[in-house]
Amino acid sequence: MTGAYLKGSDRPLSQAYRLALLDLDGVVYRGKNPVEHAADSIAQAESSGMAMEYTTNNSSRFQSVVAEQLRGFGLNVEPWQVITSSVVAARMVAHHVPAGTKVLAAGAPHLREEVAKAGLTLVDSVEDGPEAVIQGWYPEITWNELAAVAYAAQRGARFFVTNRDLTIPRELGIAPGCGSLVNAVIEAVGRQPLGSAGKPESAMYDEARQLVADAQSAQGKAAEPVAKEQCLAIGDRLDTDIEAGNRGGYDSLVVLTGVADPRGIMLAEPILRPTYIAKDLRGLNEAHPAPAPLPEGGYACGRASAWIDGGELHVASQGDVEAPSALDALRAACCTMWQAADRGIDTGAIVLPDFDI
Template identity: 40%
Template sequence: MRRDGGVGVTDRLVDGYDLVIFDLDGVVYLIDKPIAGAAEAVSRLRADGTSLAYATNNASRRAADVADLLNGMGVSAEPDEVLTSAGAAAARLAQTLPAGAPVLVVGAEALKAEVRDAGLTPVERLEDNPAAVVQGFGPDVGWKVLAEAALAVRAGAMWVATNTDRTLPSPRGALPGNGSLVSVLRTALDREPDLVVGKPAPALFETAASLSKSRRPLAVGDRLDTDIEGAVGAGMDSLLVLTGVSGPAEVLAAPASRRPTYVAADLAGLFAPAEAAVIPANGAEAGGWRLVDGRLDGTGAPVDALRLLAGYVWGGGRPTSGSDEAGKLLAEWGLTAG
């Protein structure tokens, strides 16, 4: 790191930061399988003395369980480095409700355990007079508990969602996430949750930075609508990796609230020079690609073309192709080849 805390042209991207906050699904693993290079990236950061945190919207596991899962994959983690939306939601409810208050839990056993550990009482039915409904992802969530939750909210219970991720990444493709389940209640009740705790809300990022006493954190994620938007809202630099949900077309169409500082194919981008991942505002060349007067040509890694195009498109430009390879990328990413 430079003395002024910034990143120089020849520095590794990570050298400008004192904390790396990782999302998990789509960044470190896919469901239960590690993403190639994730364990090595974490090991290199630890060897360099860089502080780490794991911030996940997944509410189906507790922090200790997440740490065990990561260690089982060869990715080193301590429970106190893990921040989950389940734990954050339970903590917020404990601040709002009296001790022992009944809370109807929609989600996995991990969410029930977090509610219980926060000094509240998990319940399952309207007849238990829940003061709140907390909704998180669980693979066994079905109609019955959603019906009880709808009745409880309609009767006046506070409705808290751990997150609103529409999908979850998996080796088979995107699967329905908690946001899809939240939309069931949203449709039935014709209203929004009273509180959404997880990303893109900045709470998980801010908590991670506070616990580490970080002055310059970097958030790493795979989703523009949660990880990157949350980092922007928290005032943090962010790295989008293309190993999970958001792809090139979504990057190019991103509004200002969802634009990452850097884009890389995977976590190896942390250790490359910062200029190899930054989005150039007025860039003309990147990794073998050239963009002159809006015309893209050359050859190289698609992620480098994406970085050039993102800066140009975000500035209002409309690129055209100057080669067959460029034309193919533009077509794949929903841009007119020209």
């Protein structure tokens, strides 16, 4: 991954890629509320020929419920376009155990339904002898459910989780996510889960591509999964959405409407670096200038430039655009910082400017 810096695109991303793998929380909505410009940008991208798949680590909501919420934002969405970590988790377990295997699922009704749909036998108690256990998340999850996961794993059940997001954006702020609860169970069990269905694993993106092909085949259309090179992973988290893209070989776009912020992107390790950066989903329908290295060091992007001098990152921009508020300045700054990190410089000691984007 060393040297993997931002790309550019002369065409809007919605024309350069065929399939968008969109995260939901912090990208399209925050809890019940839509993210600004998201719905209009998605509709515009679809009008350019880009297909949409909504991939979420949230394991608590039925696909039909999520699709209905998105339709409430004015989007045209079918349930099969929503890929939750419960869908992927149940299919993942089914790949590891024979059909009919007893599975204990600690999570929302959606997770339990997906376990049954995958041809597995759902049980309600550790005393039923489950051979696998899945830990999910939903707002009403209890200590007793978490304890049951730990007891089953301690007795030898194969331990799976729907996702490892430490936090989740909600209407009132950032709340503990499934990953925070998974870590508590790990402390009790003493070992890591056998698998995680959610991002940063790339299984969700792979599954989404396959489900698109399956849906088209069900409509009588011969279809193969869209090639990875024609897919764009989109999210607000470097440690899930973007890392999953890098692990799976997908290009990615990070938006600044959720968890990710300029400082975190500038200091990102190679596996967490996105292919593109945008303020919000309007960036999906825009061309992206390609950053270019400067002869004297640093990077330029559009009319902005960035360089390191005297232990400080400097940014400048021509014209009447102030560099700290310019997206191109952030792009140039990210490439400059990533290059410095790859050359062994302690970027954590560099003084960074504030970006108001």
